[in-house]
Amino acid sequence: MLDEKEKEKENVKEENKKLWKEIKEIVEQEENIDKKRIYWLGNASCNAPNEEAMIAKLLDDGLLFCNSRKYIDDDKMQPETLVLFLNCNDVFVWGCADAEEITLKELPELFKLHEKNPASGSTQWVCIKRNQKPQKPMEKWLKENNGWNETLEALPENEYEIYLKEKRENKNENSV
Numbered sequence: 438m439l440d441e442k443e444k445e446k447e448n449v450k451e452e453n454k455k456l457w458k459e460i461k462e463i464v465e466q467e468e469n470i471d472k473k474r475i476y477w478l479g480n481a482s483c484n485a486p487n488e489e490a491m492i493a494k495l496l497d498d499g500l501l502f503c504n505s506r507k508y509i510d511d512d513k514m515q516p517e518t519l520v521l522f523l524n525c526n527d528v529f530v531w532g533c534a535d536a537e538e539i540t541l542k543e544l545p546e547l548f549k550l551h552e553k554n555p556a557s558g559s560t561q562w563v564c565i566k567r568n569q570k571p572q573k574p575m576e577k578w579l580k581e582n583n584g585w586n587e588t589l590e591a592l593p594e595n596e597y598e599i600y601l602k603e604k605r606e607n608k609n610e611n612s613v
Contacts, residue, residue: 486545492521500524500551500559501539523547525563528571530597537563557584570595 495501502524505517522536529535539547543566550558557579564571570592571579579585 486548488541488544491544491548495548495551498551498555500547502536523559523563525560528560528563528575529567529569529595531572531574537566554584556582560584561586561589564589564592569593570598573598 492501496503500523501521503519503521505519507517508515521539523539525535525537527533527535547559547562550562552558554561560571560575560579561584565588570576570589572595576585576589576595579589
């Protein structure tokens with residue numbers, strides 16, 4: 438009886454070795470294949486977003502990052518959960534670490550803008566969400582790199598730029 442159990446264990450080990458060898462071969466072959474995720478589900482009449490694939494792409498492209506935090510639900514503190522943020526460092530204020538929360542409802546629009554213009558789509562999205570233009574150096578860069586549009590032009594001025602302008606004006610008034 439013991440011999441049969443030993444033989445069964447050996448058979449399982451051999452099967453596992455074969456399986457892992459097959460998996461390794463598949464993975465090696467896949468590295469040479471251009472992988473394409475499906476970002477939209479459905480057909481022409483129903484084009485629903487595949488949020489998980491969109492999140493994976495935006496994470497892979499370095500636009501989104503995860504963090505965790507507690508939240509309040511029904512007036513009770515809940516345990517920590519993962520939260521997704523869009524990295525928007527230096528968009529609104531120079532030398533400033535900044536991030537914008539993103540919800541599943543907002544994800545498809547961010548994804549569309551990023552796919553349309555990978556260099557500036559996320560910047561356009563966050564400016565629209567915050568309802569303000571980026572700081573002047575970023576505005577200049579967007580204009581030079583075909584990332585500026587009528588929507589951005591119509592946004593209110595950057596709050597930090599307004600602050601700097603007021604500070605300069607006050608300094609000039611005090612020096613006269």
